[in-house]
Amino acid sequence: MIENIPLPETDDPVDAPFWEGTRRGELCIQTCLQCGRMRFPPRPMCPSCQSGASHWQRVSGRGRVWSFAAPSSPLLPAFEKMTPYVVALVELEELPSLRMIGAVLLTAGGEVSGVSAADVHIGAAVNVDFRQYTDDVVMPCWVLA
Numbered sequence: 001m002i003e004n005i006p007l008p009e010t011d012d013p014v015d016a017p018f019w020e021g022t023r024r025g026e027l028c029i030q031t032c033l034q035c036g037r038m039r040f041p042p043r044p045m046c047p048s049c050q051s052g053a054s055h056w057q058r059v060s061g062r063g064r065v066w067s068f069a070a071p072s073s074p075l076l077p078a079f080e081k082m083t084p085y086v087v088a089l090v091e092l093e094e095l096p097s098l099r100m101i102g103a104v105l106l107t108a109g110g111e112v113s114g115v116s117a118a119d120v121h122i123g124a125a126v127n128v129d130f131r132q133y134t135d136d137v138v139m140p141c142w143v144l145a
């Protein structure tokens with residue numbers, strides 16, 4: 001387990017179902033019960049129709065790299081020891097306006113460290129994978145397809 005990088009809170013009632021999904025190994029997206037629009041990050045109200053009613057829908061986990069960064073110094077010490085690594089903004093297959101950030105892996109279950117900008121390109125196909133940081137925090141990450 002990696003305990004020295006900043007991690008998200010997972011017990012906020014608005015986004016707790018997202019984290020429950022990642023702990024099951026499922027990528028679940030909040031979806032409006034009134035108009036059907038998916039939204040990420042999770043919010044209490046639909047930005048399209050203002051409904052507060054939503055449910056969580058499992059998605060394919062397939063997407064494409066919309067943008068990416070290969071961070072370099074100066075970094076927080078916990079991140080510096082991970083370099084080289086790549087963080088991508090991925091648009092999900094279900095709805096291109098749904099974009100999610102995550103580390104890029106070369107292989108499923110692989111390491112965050114050891115990925116360089118030369119390994120990634122805009123438009124690259126990716127599949128979701130999950131990386132456990134603590135008992136509560138399982139982060140989605142992206143494996144090059």
Ligand SMILES: [Zn+2]
Pocket residue numbers: 032033034035036037046047048049050051
């Ligand atoms: Zn709506």
